[in-house]
Amino acid sequence: MNKLVTELIGTFFLVLTIGLAVGSGSSLAPLAIGSVLMVMVYMGGHISGAHYNPAVTLGVMMRGEIESSEAIRYMVVQVVGAALAAMASMYILGGDTFSPGVGAGHTSMQALLAEFLFSFALVLVILNVATSDATEGNSYYGLAIGFTVMAGAFAVGNVSGAAFNPAVAIGSTIIDAGMGSGSFSDIWIYLVGPFGGGVVAAMVFKFQAS
Numbered sequence: 001m002n003k004l005v006t007e008l009i010g011t012f013f014l015v016l017t018i019g020l021a022v023g024s025g026s027s028l029a030p031l032a033i034g035s036v037l038m039v040m041v042y043m044g045g046h047i048s049g050a051h052y053n054p055a056v057t058l059g060v061m062m063r064g065e066i067e068s069s070e071a072i073r074y075m076v077v078q079v080v081g082a083a084l085a086a087m088a089s090m091y092i093l094g095g096d097t098f099s100p101g102v103g104a105g106h107t108s109m110q111a112l113l114a115e116f117l118f119s120f121a122l123v124l125v126i127l128n129v130a131t132s133d134a135t136e137g138n139s140y141y142g143l144a145i146g147f148t149v150m151a152g153a154f155a156v157g158n159v160s161g162a163a164f165n166p167a168v169a170i171g172s173t174i175i176d177a178g179m180g181s182g183s184f185s186d187i188w189i190y191l192v193g194p195f196g197g198g199v200v201a202a203m204v205f206k207f208q209a210s
Contacts, residue, residue, distance in 0.1 A: 003048035003070075004077045010040040010052040011081035012088075015168055019089025019098050030157060034150025041142035045130065050142075053165040054078055055198035059123040062202035065131050075167070082171025090175060097180030099172040100161030100190055108189060111160035115193025116200075118152035119164045123201035132209065163190045164197075 017036040021029035037052070044050040049065070051057045054075040061071040090097050102111040125148045129141040153162040163169045169190030176182030 004073060006044040006048040007051060007074050008077045008081040010044045010048075010050055011078045011167055012085045013040055014052050014165075015082040015085035015171055016088055018168060019086055019172065020092060022098055023089065023093045023096055030150050030153030030162070033153055034146040034148075036146075037149050038142045038146025041145050045142065048074075049130070052078060052081075052167070053122075053194075054167055055119050055165060055194035056123055056126055058195060059127060059198040059202040059205075060131065062199065063127055063131055063205060078167035079170050082167040083174050084171075086172040086175035087179075090179060095179075097172075097176040097182060099176035099182045100163040100169050101186050102160065102189070103158045106159050108186070111186075112189045112193050114156035114160040114162075115164060115189060116197045118148075118156060118162070119194035119197030120201045120204075121152065121197075122148050122164055123198045124204055127201060127205040128208070132205075160189065160193075164194055166191050166194050169194075 014033070014037055018029075018033055021032040026032070040052060041050040044052075049060060051060060051074055057066065057071050057074045057078070060066050061068060066074070086097065086099075102108055122145070125144055126141075129135050129138060129144045135141070149162075149164060152164055156162055169187060173182060173184055173187055177184055
């Protein structure tokens with residue numbers, strides 16, 4: 001249970017920061033998002049592994065570090081944490097909701113590729129810095145993970161919204177569609193892209209470690 005609570009808390013603060021930072025319109029939103037992920041990884045890494053992302057959980061499961069039954073529980077609480085955070089963000093911002101979407105001037109396939117590539121990068125970094133025997137005990141794992149998300153958000157935020165995380169997409173879209181003016185029309189991008197990136201990253205990691 002302590003692992004699930006940790007996953008809930010970490011995902012909550014990640015998504016809360018996304019909602020509030022994006023809602024503020026700040027050009028430094030990616031810095032805030034990468035930073036909160038970094039500190040939440042340090043907060044929960046020694047307890048749950050600090051996934052906070054179903055695509056990461058899938059990659060770690062393929063790595064053999066977590067059983068499928070526990071992985072499913074992780075994913076459920078990650079989505080719950082994301083939805084609760086989206087509700088909290090909506091309340092703090094006075095009713096404004098959010099969800100990732102395809103950026104103006106871009107296509108669904110461009111957004112899908114952006115989500116796939118940076119989800120691949122994120123999961124591959126996590127597998128190497130947080131699960132590899134060769135880097136066991138390092139103190140930089142949280143920084144590496146947070147900076148990967150920050151770099152991706154700066155790079156493709158205007159293309160796909162830079163979710164790289166199915167829980168972020170599902171939780172925020174549920175609230176956006178239910179309480180705002182959003183819809184589920186683009187949700188497939190944020191499932192196929194990140195999960196696909198996670199699968200390929202796990203395969204590449206096994207090749208690297210062979």
